[in-house]
Amino acid sequence: MPVDTKLSASHLNFCYKRDGKTTQVLSDVNLIVGEGEFLCIVGPSGCGKSTLLSTFAGFLSPNSGEVRIDGGVVSGPDPRRILVFQEPGVFPWLTVEGNIEFGLFRKPRAERQRRIAHYIELVGLKGFEKAYPAELSGGMKQRLEVARALAVNPDILLLDEPFGALDSITRLTMRRELLRIWREERNTVIFVTHDIDEAVQLADRVAVMSGRPTNIQQTFLIDIEHPRDISAPRYLELRNAILEELGIAHYV
């Protein structure tokens, strides 16, 4: 287990109010994420995983409870933690370079150039510097978005089903890429997915959320070295344990 606490959520409650009706989404969520940890959050769709991530990013304020990062209470969006969504959020009016440069507006020119070059290389978009998102494939767009997020050197990368809209082959490549990038950059990663295999392949630890109103039902330490063999007994054991925790049978 990592020693330093990067993010802690304590007694988080969150309700949506719509047409006078109140829906409780988060119900007493408690979670601690370590410095440099890769945490996956899985749960049934619509349970509130994205809501939880939005409170971590500071886009939503909890009704009660608090999120602390490095000991300070989160009160709004901040470039030290970047949220990447499932829908392509890269700006279609900017080139690949322009998108990566977007968050660097306070940096001097030379530093901007250096980071652009570095992150284009890192996510494998070399040769596409001047291309617009419309010319990129879905996987490339998602890599660009990760690059744009990493370029501001955030402490925490919050990923909300980032590969959910990609085809299954691209998704597999993207997982490998993300692990490679994470090993180089060592940011803390919180990755929301509804895909249990994805979670077990990527994470140091998997947090399983319950149905709505949701809380963290159980966390699983994934004690398998990378690269992971997805037919190894330990892998299947952990995967089945998570399936069971979610209350899903292992057969279709």
Add this chain to the structure above:
Amino acid sequence: MPVRLRPIVFIVALLVLWHFAVIRSSTHLLPGPMEALGGIADLVRHGLLVKYVTASLFRVTWGFVAATVLAIPLGLVIGWYRRFEMALNPLIQIFRPISPLAWIPMAILWFGVGDLSAVFLIFISCFFPLLLTAINSVQRVPAVYVNAGRNFGMGPASLIYRVLYPAALPQLITGLRITLGIAWLVVVAAEMISVNSGLGFLIVDARNAGNRYDLVVAGMLIIGAIGCLLDLGMGSFQLDYSEN
């Protein structure tokens, strides 16, 4: 036959058809193409063509530019602040369906017979469509873009300039294009009543002063051609980020 030639061939065929149909019918319900062409030649000879076209374009330009300068920033702000929109929307909805032509008496009362009246009418006809375009275009900007801007630490000013404006731009340009078309429709009506020059005036005057229907049709053709060119011009600015 090259594809690009087809519309031209078709137009020529229609002109020929028009020509012979008018000759055969031997009525005076419609001047033929040769007469209309003669009308245009007449206008050129008297130096009226350039004068009237310039006058009409001048009014459209000022009315359109004034409406754009006021309506677009106002609409962007109204669209961005939901509360503004809720407060102003009923008012906008009441003013919007009033035909610009209904403003003609007020325009003449306020600005007299002259350019200013016509410019005002163009302004009114452009202002509400542009305001609504700007409001809608801001509201349609996907939340992911705005959130990304906020996430990277942008304040309201850079958020508007670096995210909202570029994201809304394609829709704004489409709105400007459609509105310029409206302005060109309205200028003809405005000129029929409130001024003594321009293409709208030409049409009324040709009829009143001696039933010169050749000049009427000539004026119509010129209006059509210029409207078409204006639309082509605006169309060349059109943006679509999904097909770079």
